[in-house]
Each structure stands twice: as structure tokens, then as C-alpha cells.
Amino acid sequence: MTHIEIIFLGTTASIPTKYRNHAAIYLKYQSENEYSFLFDCGEGTQRQIFSSGMNFMRLDNIFITHWHADHFAGLLGLLETMSLEKRTKPLYVYGPEASKFIEVLSELGYSSKGFKLIPKDVPFDGREETILTETDEYQIISVPVSHGVPAVAYAFAEKDRIKIDKKKAAKYGMPKKGRPYKTLKEKGFVIYKGREIKLEDVSFVEKGKKVVYSGDTKPVKNLIELAKDADVLIHDSTYFEQEFDERKHSTAEDAIDVFIKAGAKQLVLTHISRRYQSEKELYELLKTIVKKKNLDMKKIKIARDFMHLKI
Amino acid sequence: MTHIEIIFLGTTASIPTKYRNHAAIYLKYQSENEYSFLFDCGEGTQRQIFSSGMNFMRLDNIFITHWHADHFAGLLGLLETMSLEKRTKPLYVYGPEASKFIEVLSELGYSSKGFKLIPKDVPFDGREETILTETDEYQIISVPVSHGVPAVAYAFAEKDRIKIDKKKAAKYGMPKKGRPYKTLKEKGFVIYKGREIKLEDVSFVEKGKKVVYSGDTKPVKNLIELAKDADVLIHDSTYFEQEFDERKHSTAEDAIDVFIKAGAKQLVLTHISRRYQSEKELYELLKTIVKKKNLDMKKIKIARDFMHLKI
Numbered sequence: 001m002t003h004i005e006i007i008f009l010g011t012t013a014s015i016p017t018k019y020r021n022h023a024a025i026y027l028k029y030q031s032e033n034e035y036s037f038l039f040d041c042g043e044g045t046q047r048q049i050f051s052s053g054m055n056f057m058r059l060d061n062i063f064i065t066h067w068h069a070d071h072f073a074g075l076l077g078l079l080e081t082m083s084l085e086k087r088t089k090p091l092y093v094y095g096p097e098a099s100k101f102i103e104v105l106s107e108l109g110y111s112s113k114g115f116k117l118i119p120k121d122v123p124f125d126g127r128e129e130t131i132l133t134e135t136d137e138y139q140i141i142s143v144p145v146s147h148g149v150p151a152v153a154y155a156f157a158e159k160d161r162i163k164i165d166k167k168k169a170a171k172y173g174m175p176k177k178g179r180p181y182k183t184l185k186e187k188g189f190v191i192y193k194g195r196e197i198k199l200e201d202v203s204f205v206e207k208g209k210k211v212v213y214s215g216d217t218k219p220v221k222n223l224i225e226l227a228k229d230a231d232v233l234i235h236d237s238t239y240f241e242q243e244f245d246e247r248k249h250s251t252a253e254d255a256i257d258v259f260i261k262a263g264a265k266q267l268v269l270t271h272i273s274r275r276y277q278s279e280k281e282l283y284e285l286l287k288t289i290v291k292k293k294n295l296d297m298k299k300i301k302i303a304r305d306f307m308h309l310k311i
Numbered sequence: 312m313t314h315i316e317i318i319f320l321g322t323t324a325s326i327p328t329k330y331r332n333h334a335a336i337y338l339k340y341q342s343e344n345e346y347s348f349l350f351d352c353g354e355g356t357q358r359q360i361f362s363s364g365m366n367f368m369r370l371d372n373i374f375i376t377h378w379h380a381d382h383f384a385g386l387l388g389l390l391e392t393m394s395l396e397k398r399t400k401p402l403y404v405y406g407p408e409a410s411k412f413i414e415v416l417s418e419l420g421y422s423s424k425g426f427k428l429i430p431k432d433v434p435f436d437g438r439e440e441t442i443l444t445e446t447d448e449y450q451i452i453s454v455p456v457s458h459g460v461p462a463v464a465y466a467f468a469e470k471d472r473i474k475i476d477k478k479k480a481a482k483y484g485m486p487k488k489g490r491p492y493k494t495l496k497e498k499g500f501v502i503y504k505g506r507e508i509k510l511e512d513v514s515f516v517e518k519g520k521k522v523v524y525s526g527d528t529k530p531v532k533n534l535i536e537l538a539k540d541a542d543v544l545i546h547d548s549t550y551f552e553q554e555f556d557e558r559k560h561s562t563a564e565d566a567i568d569v570f571i572k573a574g575a576k577q578l579v580l581t582h583i584s585r586r587y588q589s590e591k592e593l594y595e596l597l598k599t600i601v602k603k604k605n606l607d608m609k610k611i612k613i614a615r616d617f618m619h620l621k622i
Contacts, residue, residue, distance in 0.1 A: 018361060043354055047329075069391040069419075070543065080374070109384075
């Protein structure tokens with residue numbers, strides 16, 4: 001079985017608090033291989049990674065949602081530390097207008113890095129989903145969102161997997177294990193004891209897991225589509241009261257509406273304004289909205305720093 | 312009485328640890344007025360200021376020792392937060408080549424600040440002390456140091472104060488308090504009950520307090536001069552073992568030699584490598600050096616985050 005771990009490294013809105021650092025999410029994907037990704041990299045992210053027990057030397061791809069300082073200011077120090085730790089592998093930094101800002105970043109201060117920093121510009125206009133990187137096992141996808149500056153959301157999407165149904169296979173006379181299964185997967189059929197068995201007869205499709213992260217945004221249709229049937233939607237929820245609704249961010253109610261329309265399984269609210277100092281207060285406000293929307297509270301979490309999800 | 316408070320916000324060398332954040336020192340000077348200064352601004356400094364109970368909105372002058380990321384990467388977020396907090400007062404950022412790097416910094420990311428950011432280039436060649444800013448009450452002085460890139464040390468130097476010796480004043484027939492003292496201070500003399508009394512006859516000089524911060528450096532003669540009779544010398548002490556002596560930093564022994572030569576009153580060792588994880592270990596290593604140098608342990612402190620000194 002594959003699994004995805006999500007570690008929230010920072011969950012505040014633009015200004016940090018004693019308990020919430022700037023935006024950053026570490027995602028670890030375990031399949032036959034292990035992959036680590038970072039989504040956003042607010043100030044202090046390298047130290048949050050230390051404290052979380054994760055390993056930033058495993059990161060080869062960093063995805064920035066947009067170039068507001070609270071989402072990228074930690075890059076400077078993280079890259080510096082990677083270099084001091086003698087990184088030589090290239091590092092890819094994705095984001096809208098990444099080339100422009102990585103160039104500026106590279107001119108800031110005295111530094112000579114022992115590795116290549118490769119910016120990858122992410123489309124931020126229109127409504128198209130873009131596959132940014134993929135392997136046999138997963139894709140990372142972006143869509144433009146709406147935040148007043150070029151901004152995108154990201155999805156980590158595991159690919160669907162064809163799995164053998166051992167009961168069906170037995171019915172077709174297949175052995176319990178062994179070489180015929182390899183052939184079956186490679187060729188789509190196998191001749192076993194003189195009988196042709198097709199892959200589709202003895203297999204089923206295991207749906208890939210999907211995690212979507214909105215970055216900062218107003219509720220947008222793009223995100224509803226990207227989060228369709230997602231296992232986890234992590235959504236901007238700067239305010240928990242509708243009266244603070246403004247043009248650049250979402251409220252908890254906005255996020256819940258996107259979540260319901262997308263039919264996702266779990267919602268995590270993040271990017272929380274420092275006006276909310278107590279978790280109790282946040283849950284009280286959330287309960288009222290959840291009741292109004294006739295939702296199950298179990299489906300919604302409020303992110304906090306170092307929160308760990310496993311799916 | 313005036314006093315100076317020094318709050319260590321970050322005490323690690325280039326890489327942060329669980330207990331030590333990046334370099335930054337908050338200095339608060341209380342005289343008739345209150346002044347706040349920040350020396351260096353490593354990543355995460357704004358959050359350290361929150362936690363320390365200090366107030367970054369009182370800062371009008373920030374002094375960067377050199378442009379390695381671990382000494383300035385916190386500027387980005389701090390300036391952003393000042394702007395979100397609706398700062399309108401101009402902010403001065405001092406440092407070698409400050410103009411160059413503040414220009415780059417201003418191009419990094421989307422941001423529109425509601426206040427002016429004014430870079431002040433600090434000389435980093437030669438051996439001259441430079442008075443960077445002064446009032447009737449204090450000066451801030453820089454000298455070039457030696458760190459492989461343009462780098463300086465800073466001193467906060469309170470000016471000497473002329474204080475009335477009440478006993479002497481009584482001898483000269485002055486009243487206990489009142490207007491004659493104002494005239495005495497303003498004119499240097501006063502005619503009281505027909506008799507001329509000179510300021511120097513009834514006063515003494517109270518020596519101004521001085522705090523010196525080395526930034527990152529090899530031990531240098533400049534620093535010995537700047538720290539002459541200082542109340543506190545805060546010195547780079549990346550390593551506590553002489554075998555790690557290298558060309559860009561000081562060891563504890565180097566720092567102690569500078570301290571002794573300068574005849575300063577108190578030494579605080581900072582910028583401590585993460586190879587030292589326990590305070591106990593550091594004090595053991597320090598004791599050996601202190602014994603060899605025939606010094607009083609009370610004169611030396613090892614900085615830790617949120618350490619507070621009052622002089």
C-alpha cells in the first residue's frame with residue numbers, strides 16, 4: 001500500500017504568531033519509492049522542518065503558490081543551508097513567474113551555491129490545469145487561482161493503479177503467485193496452462209489518492225474542478241467570520257462551499273488570521289457554519305503547526 | 312539613571328537548531344527617551360521579537376553586519392509585517408553595500424510598502440571608525456572587520472554625561488534644587504547669591520555605557536580598539552575548540568583574547584556552531600580556556616536565545 005503524509009509546517013495568515021508560523025506544507029509520498037515535496041516556504045520553514053523530524057535534503061521540488069513574502073521568504077535560508085550541507089543535486093522551484101523571482105533571489109547577498117537552482121514558470125492565466133511533473137506513480141498539477149497577484153493552486157495526484165483480484169485470479173485458474181502475474185501486468189494477458197487470461201478479467205482499478213492545496217485565493221471554480229473527489233483539500237481560510245470577507249482571501253464558509261461542490265473527502269482549513277488566538281474560539285465559529293451547511297464535523301480539520309495527516 | 316537592555320534573539324552560527332535561531336540582537340536604550348535598535352536580522356527574527364516581548368514597530372534603525380543570509384534573511388518578512396501593521400515612518404537599514412542589497416530586496420516578490428526604506432552604506436574598507444548616527448545622548452559607530460566579504464562591527468556608545476555632585480554643590484552654597492542648576496548646565500556657570508559657581512567645580516563626568524557587537528569576523532585589531540573599556544563585548548565564537556580555527560570566524564579563545572586586550576568589562580560569546588548541542592558541553596570547554604587565560608568566569612557569558620542583559 002502506498003501512503004501520503006502531510007505535515008503542516010506553518011498555518012498562519014500573513015503575520016506569524018507564537019503558535020503559528022508562515023505557510024509551508026511538507027508532503028511525503030511512499031510507494032515503491034519515497035518522494036518529498038514542499039508547498040510554499042514561508043520564513044522560518046527550515047527550522048520548522050528540523051522540528052518536524054522531516055528531512056529537507058530529500059526535497060528536489062519546491063512549489064510556491066505566489067510571491068508574497070509570507071509564502072516564499074524561507075527560500076533564502078533553506079537554499080543557503082542546503083548548500084552548507086553540501087547539496088549537489090539540482091533543485092527545482094516552481095511558481096508563477098518563478099524565473100523572474102529566482103533571478104532576483106540569487107542576487108540577494110553573498111552566496112555561492114554548490115547546486116543548480118532551476119526555476120519552473122507555472123501558468124497563472126486562464127483556466128487550464130497544467131501537469132508540472134510526473135512519474136509512473138504520480139503527477140503534480142497546477143491551476144490558476146484568484147489572489148490579486150499571479151497565484152496558483154497545486155495538486156499532488158497519485159496515478160490510478162491496476163491491482164490483481166486474487167479471488168478472481170483463482171477462479172481463472174491462476175497460481176497463488178509467481179511469474180504469470182508479471183507477464184499479465186506487462187502484456188495485459190498471459191497464457192497459463194494453455195488458457196489465455198486477460199488482465200481486465202482478474203484485476204480492478206485502485207483509485208489514486210489526491211491532495212489539493214489552494215494557496216491564497218478567493219473561492220474559484222478552477223479549484224472545485226481540481227479538488228474533484230480529492231482525498232484532502234487544504235484551503236485558505238483566513239477568516240472564520242463572513243463579515244471579514246475580502247477580495248483576496250477565503251473565509252471558512254467559502255472553503256466549505258468549494259469542498260462541498262468538489263465532493264472531496266476531507267477539508268483542512270489553513271492560513272488563519274492571527275485575530276483568532278484560541279483553537280476553542282475557532283472550533284466554536286466553525287461549528288456554526290458546519291451546522292448551517294449540514295455537514296459532518298469529522299470531515300473538517302483546522303490546521304495547526306506540526307499537524308500530521310496520513311492517507 | 313539611563314540603562315541599556317540587550318535581548319539576544321538568535322545565537323546560532325549559519326544553521327539554526329531547535330534551541331538557537333539565526334543572528335539578531337535587540338537593543339533598547341532608556342534615557343529621557345526610549346530608543347530601540349536591531350543588530351542583524353536573521354530568518355525568523357520577527358517571530359523572535361514577538362516571543363521576546365519587544366516591539367518591532369519602535370525600530371527606526373536596523374544595522375546589518377554583512378550580507379550573508381543568516382544575518383539578513385529576516386528583513387524580508389519584518390519589513391512586510393511592518394507594512395501590514397501600517398508603518399508610515401521611514402526605516403533606515405545600515406550595512407556595507409546596503410544600497411545595493413536593499414534595491415535587490417525591494418524587487419523580490421509583490422509588495423507595496425507604506426513607508427520609505429532608506430539604505431545607509433557603511434564603510435567596510437580601511438581601519439576608520441565611522442559615526443553612523445548620533446543624538447545628544449548616544450552614537451552608533453562602525454568599524455570594518457574581517458570575514459571574507461564586506462563586513463563590519465557596530466558599537467552603541469552612550470555619550471559621557473556631566474552630573475552634579477550634590478555634596479560639592481552644597482559646599483559652594485548652592486540650593487538643594489531649582490533653577491540655578493538649569494543655568495549651570497546651560498551656561499557652564501551660575502551667579503548664585505552674588506557668587507560665581509563654575510560647572511566643573513560642582514560636577515563629575517559619568518562615563519557613557521558602551522556595547523560592541525562584532526558580527527562575524529576573525530579577531531581584528533579594529534575591534535580591540537572599538538571595544539576599549541566597553542561594558543559589553545558581544546563576539547563571534549563559532550567554535551569552542553581551537554582545532555576548528557578557520558579564516559572567517561573566531562573561536563572562543565580568539566574572542567577572549569580580543570576581550571582581554573580591549574579591557575572590556577563583560578564578554579558574551581555568540582554565533583555558536585550547531586556542533587555544540589548542550590550548554591553543559593560549552594561551559595566545560597569554556598572553563599578550560601578561561602583557566603588558561605587566568606580570567607574570572609563571571610566576566611563571560613555564552614549567549615542563548617532570549618537571554619536578557621541589563622546594564
